[in-house]
Amino acid sequence: MFKLPESIVDILFIGNNISKKYSDFNISELQSLAYLSCLISLYDNNPTSFWKYKFIKNDSSSPYSHDLHSNVIYLEQIGYLQSTSEGYYKLSEIGLKSLNFYNTLSTLKSRMKYLTIACNSIHIIPLNLVRAGLENDPILNAAYHNSGKKLLLDEKSIALAALYEDFYNLKVALNDDYETLFAPAIVWLESLTTNYNYDS
Amino acid sequence: MIVDPEQVNFFRSIAQREFALKVLDDLGPDSLEHLLVLTESVSEIYKHLLYESFEEVLICKSLNSTPIFEFMDSSKVIEVTSLNSFSNRRGNQICIEIVNRNKFRICIDAKINKNELIKDAILYQHLSYSEEETIYTTNSTSTLRQIPGSDSYFALQSFKELDKALEQYAIKRARNSNCPILKNAWFSKSRIFFKVKPESLLRDSLTDFLKISFREEVRPEQIVDDSHPVDIKVTWQMINRIALIEIKWLGKSLKNLGEEFTSIYTDARAREGAKQLSDYLDENIIQAPDKNSKGYLVIFDARRWQTNNQTKDISEENGLYYINSEINYNPKYEIIRKDFAKPIRFFINPIIKLN
Secondary structure (H helix, E strand, C coil): CCCCHHHHHHHHHHHHHHHHHHCCEEHHHHHHHHHHHHHHHHHCCCCHHHHCCCCEECCCCCEECHHHHHHHHHHHHCCCEEEEECCEEEECHHHHHHHHHHHCCHHHHHHHHHHHHHHHHCCCCCHHHHHHHHCCCHHHHHHCCCCCCEECCCCCCHHHHHHHHHHHHHHHHHCCCCCCCHHHHHHHHHHHCHHHCCCC | CCCCHHHHHHHHHHHHHCHHHHHHHHHCCCHHHHHHHHHHHHHHHHCCCCHHHCCEEEEEEECCCCCHHHHCCHHHCEEECCHHHHCCCCCCEEEEEEEECCEEEEEECCCCCHHHHCCCEEEEEEECCCCEEEEEECCEEEECCCCCCCCCHHHCCCECCHHHHHHHHHHHHHCCCCCHHHHCCECCCCCCCECCCCHHHHHHHHHHHHHHHECCEEEECCEEECCEECCEEEEECCCCEEEEEEEEEEEEECCCCCCCCCEEECHHHHHHHHHHHHHHHHHHHHHCCCCEEEEEEEEEECCCCCCCCCCCCCCHHHHCCCCCCCCCCCCCHHHHCCCECCCEEEECCCCCCCC
């Protein structure tokens, strides 16, 4: 069966970054940061097709990609990931070597930029706050009341138009004051976690 | 596209108060890498350091290659290369310079003024008396948000096991109602009676805690079938497991002092909850036969002894009368069915009136 290389890279890159902070990672954490990376790529004016694989809203109203799910299983089978406890993984030696190789590929440079920003964001906003905040993004928020699974980032959807409006207003607010996409990413995530600003 | 001024102002207000952006504003784009090293290192150091035992913790990262502790008497500076070295440090003030991710310099009780450190550095400060955490640069000061149940923004616990997360909720949030959502569930500050229908606030408080401290997917009130909602559903994506959490409360609820109680729930309510949850689980076997489900009954216990609709204050004896009164369940579902966890009781302390 064909394995999408982009999803393999995403698993290794994000999985390694979460593991550095929390010792290991689970697939739900992985899916959230992959989805965030994808949204950052949209903010940077890429089309939805840039991300190569799709996300749906799963039964728990979280972003979910079948490519990521099946490739986590595949990477464990071929020894790139090792299980740390039930449902949790970290990169093996061979997985880390493979990630180092992917890091050198110029074809993945722009993708790595978005993955890096998403992974760095968890050093400013705790990972679970990032995940909780993402539930409030216009797309997941709109999908919340739909029972069952739903395709996210559908080009024709009103929710995606609302997301682009948010991004447009964010660009106006920050007025090109920052060289790095990290700044809008953090402001946007913070805006989604206002429910968790207990002291404001 | 049309600009939405309200949304633009909202984003601007966040940018003006968010600590990472304030650092970037003050020190420029190159400071980002230093800030990330600082925040990553604080999290790592806090896995080993008993930071709450210090009155003040200062952790700084230089913006250049010049050591920040150069001005210090070198005999007072300890250099360490292992995070384990933080575990046995004690004192009133600890000041840590991050040289890089694997090398640190430590000064203990050297009475360092934070202003000496921020000239060419980013500085993090934790004050134990106020539990306040601040990030400083030369021209910016950012107070970090306080997260109920966590001693530090950088030491937010992340549980893999639901039982442990619930235990932590009992200690950190429920016991003394240390949560803005739960605080709002009471009729008065003395925490003797609940408000009318506190259910959604109790659910939201627990959901909020689990979402930010439990590593799996947590959702409030998922429908098992039309007539039997559960309060919280937890999903383990990779291992096909779900937990259904049913919440009940014990005690009395009141709308106005002197009026009749709107509800009075005794331990019988907990037993009803156990039966209901058992029924939910039966229903869930039909609705989701491919899922490995487990039911959790959670009881918020606010029972008080000798109270009436005029009670405004409570003694220690009456307020804590039920603190050790475990519920006698019959049947004990956790014994007769494998998919039923041992019920959990969160006893919530009232504010005791001292004579």
